[in-house]
Amino acid sequence: MSTASHVSHRPAAGSRDVTLLELLDRLVDNGVVLHGDITLAVADIDLIYVGLRAIISSVSSLEERR
Amino acid sequence: MTGVLYVYALAETSEAALPARRGHRGAPLRHLSRDGVTAVFSRHRRIELPPEERYLWRHETITEALMADRAVLPVRFGTTVADEAALVTMLTTRAEEFRELLALVRGRVEIGVRALWTPDEPQTADAEPAGSGRAYLLGAVSVRHAGAHLAETLHAALAEQAVGARRRVLVTPRLLLSGAYLVERDGVDRFLAAADEVGRAHGDVELVCTGPWPPHSFAAGTPEER
Numbered sequence: 001m002s003t004a005s006h007v008s009h010r011p012a013a014g015s016r017d018v019t020l021l022e023l024l025d026r027l028v029d030n031g032v033v034l035h036g037d038i039t040l041a042v043a044d045i046d047l048i049y050v051g052l053r054a055i056i057s058s059v060s061s062l063e064e065r066r
Numbered sequence: 067m068t069g070v071l072y073v074y075a076l077a078e079t080s081e082a083a084l085p086a087r088r089g090h091r092g093a094p095l096r097h098l099s100r101d102g103v104t105a106v107f108s109r110h111r112r113i114e115l116p117p118e119e120r121y122l123w124r125h126e127t128i129t130e131a132l133m134a135d136r137a138v139l140p141v142r143f144g145t146t147v148a149d150e151a152a153l154v155t156m157l158t159t160r161a162e163e164f165r166e167l168l169a170l171v172r173g174r175v176e177i178g179v180r181a182l183w184t185p186d187e188p189q190t191a192d193a194e195p196a197g198s199g200r201a202y203l204l205g206a207v208s209v210r211h212a213g214a215h216l217a218e219t220l221h222a223a224l225a226e227q228a229v230g231a232r233r234r235v236l237v238t239p240r241l242l243l244s245g246a247y248l249v250e251r252d253g254v255d256r257f258l259a260a261a262d263e264v265g266r267a268h269g270d271v272e273l274v275c276t277g278p279w280p281p282h283s284f285a286a287g288t289p290e291e292r
Contacts, residue, residue, distance in 0.1 A: 019276060022178050023122050025244075026282035027143035032076055032164075033286055034145050034156055 070146040071096075071107040071153060072115075075129045075280075076139040078168045079104045085131035090115060090124055098153050101161035103168070105153050106132060115144060129280045137172035139164065139285040167285060174229060174248050175278035177257055181220050181243035183271045185209045210236065217243040220264060220271065227260040232283045242271060246283035254278055 072090055079099045089095050089108030097106050106128065115121045122143060129140045147153055157164070186209055217235040220243050225231035230248030237244050249257045258275055265273035 020119060020122075022180075022276045022279075023126055024117060026178070026279060027122050027125060027140075028117055029142075030246075030282040031140040031142035031145075031285045032167075033142055034073060034147060 069109055069111045070113060070148060071109055071150070072113050073105055073107045073141045073145050073147060073153070074125055075106050075132055075141055076157075076164055076168075077104045077106060077132050078102060078137045078165075078172070080136040082135045085128065085134075087128055087131055089128065090121060095128065098150060098157070100154055100157035101165070103157050103161055103164045105157060107147075107153070110146075113146065117143065126280075133280050137168045138280055139167055139171065140280045140282045141285075170230065171248065171281040171284055173251055174281065175251050175254060176281045176283055177228075177247045177249055177254065177261075177275055177277040178279060179224055179243070179245045179247065179261060180241060180274045180276075181217065181245075181271045182240050182274070183213065183216070183242045185213055185239055213239075213242055216268070216271070220268065220273075221245055223264045223267075224261060227257050230284050248281060248284050249278075251278070 072093075074089070074095075079102050084095050084097055084106065087095060090113060091110065093108035093110060095106060095108055097104050099105075125143050129138055132138045147156065214235055217233070221231065221233045221235075224245055224247055225233075228247035228249050231245065233243060233245040235243060247257065254277070261273055261275050265271065
């Protein structure tokens, strides 16, 4: 889509990182699931999420509660 | 012939040519259609892609290029199938599901909204004797409840402006709402303006919108969460 710019509507500091995280979040956790092999191991996905959460909550002083 | 097919997206079958782009590792894009649905893929002897930026963007830009002139369902990153026969089976057995989803997303795009807040520290030390873990936990639970309530309020206001909506609440303590909203392609500005209003009405949260994206969050027929 030529108009897709992925510019954060309200760009914050590090908005490029925000966009990459958004992309990662969409691509690995959404989309059509086919009856095929997923090359990403589940363990990898968990690692991604640990990283994603760490970054998004990095300002937070609270420990994550799940 | 041995190897695997890496699948980028499913699209409505169209007269339009495939985008002039290469797939992963320079492989040419190929397509296969059944019952009005076209799978776009590339062939590889073997492929295992780490979720690195360049591979993610490759997958994404191919999906976006397809979306320029046809309805598209993004396929999850890293998806491979054994061969064309497997693709044909998948397309024919799930044709109805895919056509319905394609009809839902046609002419529409996804906007991502994340709402961040700084939760109140649970009130503890001042009011309670040192070591009152119970009071701390009760405070934390009450903060979480307040957050979940606020997230649902925000989501409802945003979903009202969209034709489809998905959300996750409090993925982390700071990430109050992680929402995806399906809006008409020419209604993006209106949605963003509405999101701005919602943000202004709730000064204690910071809304970050991204997109327009292909309809990643609306490509798997999970039930509406509106």
